[in-house]
Amino acid sequence: MNNFTYFNPTKVHFGKGQIATLKQEIAPNSRVLITYGGGSIKKNGVYDQVIDALKDCTVFEFSGIEPNPHYETLIKAVELAKKEKVDLILAVGGGSVIDGSKFIAAGACYDGDYWDIITTGGNCVKKALPLGCVLTLPATGSEMNRNSVVTRAATQDKLSFGSDLVRPTFSILDPETTYSLPARQIANGAVDSFVHIMEQYMTYPVNAKVSDRFAESLLLNILEDGPVALEKPNDYEVRANLMWTATMALNGTLRNGVPTDWSTHAIGHELTALFSLDHAQTLAIVMPSLWRYKKEQKKGKLLQYANRVLNITSGSEDEQIELAIQKTEEFFALMGNPTTLSAYGLDESAIPAVKQKLTEHGMLAIGEHGDITPDDVVEILKLAL
Numbered sequence: 001m002n003n004f005t006y007f008n009p010t011k012v013h014f015g016k017g018q019i020a021t022l023k024q025e026i027a028p029n030s031r032v033l034i035t036y037g038g039g040s041i042k043k044n045g046v047y048d049q050v051i052d053a054l055k056d057c058t059v060f061e062f063s064g065i066e067p068n069p070h071y072e073t074l075i076k077a078v079e080l081a082k083k084e085k086v087d088l089i090l091a092v093g094g095g096s097v098i099d100g101s102k103f104i105a106a107g108a109c110y111d112g113d114y115w116d117i118i119t120t121g122g123n124c125v126k127k128a129l130p131l132g133c134v135l136t137l138p139a140t141g142s143e144m145n146r147n148s149v150v151t152r153a154a155t156q157d158k159l160s161f162g163s164d165l166v167r168p169t170f171s172i173l174d175p176e177t178t179y180s181l182p183a184r185q186i187a188n189g190a191v192d193s194f195v196h197i198m199e200q201y202m203t204y205p206v207n208a209k210v211s212d213r214f215a216e217s218l219l220l221n222i223l224e225d226g227p228v229a230l231e232k233p234n235d236y237e238v239r240a241n242l243m244w245t246a247t248m249a250l251n252g253t254l255r256n257g258v259p260t261d262w263s264t265h266a267i268g269h270e271l272t273a274l275f276s277l278d279h280a281q282t283l284a285i286v287m288p289s290l291w292r293y294k295k296e297q298k299k300g301k302l303l304q305y306a307n308r309v310l311n312i313t314s315g316s317e318d319e320q321i322e323l324a325i326q327k328t329e330e331f332f333a334l335m336g337n338p339t340t341l342s343a344y345g346l347d348e349s350a351i352p353a354v355k356q357k358l359t360e361h362g363m364l365a366i367g368e369h370g371d372i373t374p375d376d377v378v379e380i381l382k383l384a385l
Helices: 018-025 046-053 071-083 095-107 183-201 209-231 236-249 263-275 279-293 299-308 317-334 348-360 374-383
Strands: 011-014 031-035 058-062 088-093 131-135 147-152 157-162 170-173
Touching (some): 018 131, 018 170, 071 095, 170 236, 183 236, 263 279
Parallel strands (some): 088 131
């Protein structure tokens, strides 16, 4: 097991009716900027609950944060936060709203070019406004981590930054807020969470039993409850387990003591920025083909996944691995995320642009061994045609 340092100070209020705890977390007379997306929170009652809890505060609003939040949109919110001298950002939504709000929190305390926050990976962030979250879509784990992904639409760049200064001070997770979500968003969230776990699991064995067993239990939760969530959208226990699984998938716990990969995300981000695919769609395209391409390097963990999670124990090692990959592809397809480029209207002509963007972004040696080059990515995507 590898050495690690673990730190996560985010307070979580989980369960029914927990939006009311905003009164405990935000002092009266605070100046609060509420950020959200397309306005669904005004249709499902979440907005009303938030406003009621903040009735003793001065509230400002910024709406319209996109899926894969756009830099061009977020800088408008930064200027609003500065103009109104807000004390706290309250993100009400899913991972995109929270990611965008992390950028807003950092930008509101930054006097340079806001894009510096992205290009430095967050290293230029020395101060940020406090951030709280009301999660309405379980997927990214952003409600309990230091990471953010922002897209600059004008240049088709989707890049990340991280800073402990933008970790949410608190997050509220009420599974009932997910009942009204479209099936596509719930399905995408399940796939996203699944791949987050795999980026920290599907590398090579280091005898990290705690992280491995924890990851395997979370994978089983998603495999079991993901399809049920689509069949029974108002099943509280199913939604509760999926929501907490998504948070635990990327709050820093699973990475303790293990190597991590993140090459699927690096490639997927380029596909999203270039071709406007859903984040989960790109992950479903890339991961199975990457596993096949790197089968020998990942063999130990692929077999462990096959045996422990999918209960595949018969056949040769290569047969077990291929069946595990096929069953993973079947799960992604069941959740509405086919695993080929052609399923989304893309062919081999799309691949050179991905290689070019990875090169531009310095993604020249990715993966747990740092041995996946842009040329390797070309071959991986050819396997996904």
